[in-house]
Amino acid sequence: MAHTVVxxxxxxxxxxxxFGTWxxxxxxxxxxxxxxxxxxxxxxxxxxxxFFDTADAYGDGLGEKVLGEFLAEVPRDKVVVCTKVFNHFRPDSSRYPDLSAAHVRQRCDIELKRLGTDCIDIYLLHLVDVLTPMREITGVLEELRQRGKIRHYGVSNHPVEHFRALRHLGDxxxxxxxxxxxDAGIEKDLLPYCEAENVGVMVYSPLHKGLLTGKYTGSETFTDFRQHHPDFQGERFRAxxxxxxxxxPIAERYGMSIYQLVLTATLMHPAxxxxxxxxxxxxxxxxxxxVMGRTLDREDYFEIRRILAAPSLPRVKDATGKTR
Ligand SMILES: NC(=O)c1ccc[n+]([C@@H]2O[C@H](COP(=O)([O-])OP(=O)(O)OC[C@H]3O[C@@H](n4cnc5c(N)ncnc54)[C@H](OP(=O)(O)O)[C@@H]3O)[C@@H](O)[C@H]2O)c1
Incomplete structure (x- = not known):
């Protein structure tokens, strides 16, 4: 029987x-x-x-379109679909934030059409739009839910305080x-909050964009966006x-690949x-x-954490300016 979680x-x-479609x-x-x-x-x-994750922004709609083709070929009620909204696209496909009610209403219809479905199971605010009042955003999400276009809603890339404030206004x-x-900084604030509040947490980039898969030696160069990512450069990448x-050796004891070991450990966090x-x-x-249904001994989990937290790793600033 398929392994599922509530x-x-x-x-x-x-x-x-x-399954991520970025x-x-x-x-x-x-x-x-x-x-x-x-x-x-x-x-x-x-x-x-x-469970499938996509977004309005992925490939300017290509992610949703391909997922829509797949949805047409499987029983819709056997699949859970998450997508996101955020951008206002200019004709040249450059973009700016827009979670205003009128725009979200319009995007949702476009996304439903691409996905070929009449209801999105989970609809997320992809990023923070500082200009639209939180009450307006929440109002349109509630409206979409009442009209049966989305089933549940939430956020992505929102700091814990912002998320907490939104949750005062809506579900x-x-x-x-x-x-x-x-890159486990959210263990300090967002994850404990979500765990205590029974929020559904779906973490993204658990293999750190491929870095934790075990297939790189540290000498590779990239032609995709990783050519500019600090963790894929020089001494830090090698370390x-x-x-x-x-x-x-730990992976081998479990009959797993390094990829599977890391993914299993990631899913062990209770939040x-x-x-x-x-x-x-x-x-x-x-x-x-x-890895679904697999787990590791507590001792091995913390050994993995110790190895990956090796103090000799050169430190970098992440996108928010924090050093890690
Ligand atoms: N909400 C957001 O803002 C946001 C942002 C980013 C991502 N996401 C979502 O999260 C998903 C996952 O994020 P991510 O793409 O950064 O994830 P990731 O799972 O950390 O890394 C994915 C990369 O790992 C490599 N890979 C995948 N499976 C592998 C395997 N079995 N063995 C070896 N290498 C493997 C592939 O790259 P190579 O084959 O090129 O090495 C793949 O592109 C995205 O697709 C998207 O749906 C959301």
Whole structure:
């Protein structure tokens, strides 16, 4: 039987591994063969991965379109779909934030059409729009829910204080923050809050954009967006890859790959119900699906954390300016 978890207060039963479709954004990841990603979605479904994540922004709608093609080929009620809203797109596809009610209403209709569905299971605010009042944003989300266009709503990339404030105004039940074992800052604030409040947490980039998969030596160079990412450069990249390779003996004891060991450990945090993994091929999602229902000994979990927190790693500033 497929392995599922109850997704916080939404009550939805979802697979703890969620298929991420950001890889269908050519300007970040280069061109992915559409057919290969579609095959990977079917492989996911066959392996019990029934939760899919996309966004209005991924590939300017390509992510939602390809997911829509997949949805047309499987029973809709067997799949949970999460998508996001945020951008106002100019004709040249440059963008600016716009969560105003009129714009969200319009985008939601476009997204429903691309997905070929009459209801989005989980609808997230992709980022913070500082200009639209929180009451206006919450009002339109409630309206969409009452009209049956979305089932649940939540946020992504919102600091804990912002999320807490929104939850005073509406039923924000889901949160999608970035998290990996080398970027675990939200363990200090957002995760304890979500755990206590029974928020459905689906973390993104759990393999740190591929870095924790164990397939890099530290000498690689990238042509996608990782060519500018500080963790994929020079001494820091080499040191991180070295630490990741130290995980091999632990992985082998569990009959797992390093990728699977890291994903299993990520899902052990009590606040995290779901990990959204970025997928390009069927083989990748099968490997991810293999961790569902698996767990590690407490001692090994903390050994993994110790290895990946190696103090010799050169420190960098992340996107928010914090040093890690
Ligand atoms: N809400 C947001 O703002 C936000 C932001 C980012 C992502 N997300 C969501 O989260 C998802 C995951 O994030 P991410 O793409 O950064 O994730 P990730 O899972 O940390 O890394 C994905 C990369 O790992 C590599 N990979 C995947 N499976 C593998 C396997 N089995 N073995 C070896 N390598 C493997 C692939 O890259 P290579 O094959 O090129 O190495 C893939 O592109 C996205 O697709 C998206 O749905 C959301």
């Amino acid at each position: 997704f916080g207060s939404t009550g939805l039963k979802v697979s703890p591994v969620c 890889q269908l954004s050519p300007r970040f990841w280069g061109d992915q063969p559409r057919q290969e990603v579609l095959q990977a979605m079917h492989a996911a479904f066959d392996a019990g991965v029934t 924000y039940a889901v949160c999608q923050p970035p998290y990996s074992l080398v 991180l890859c070295g630490a990741v390779h130290e995980l091999k 995290i119900q779901v990990a959204v993994v970025g997928i390009k091929t069927a083989a990748q999602i099968r490997e991810a699906a293999g």
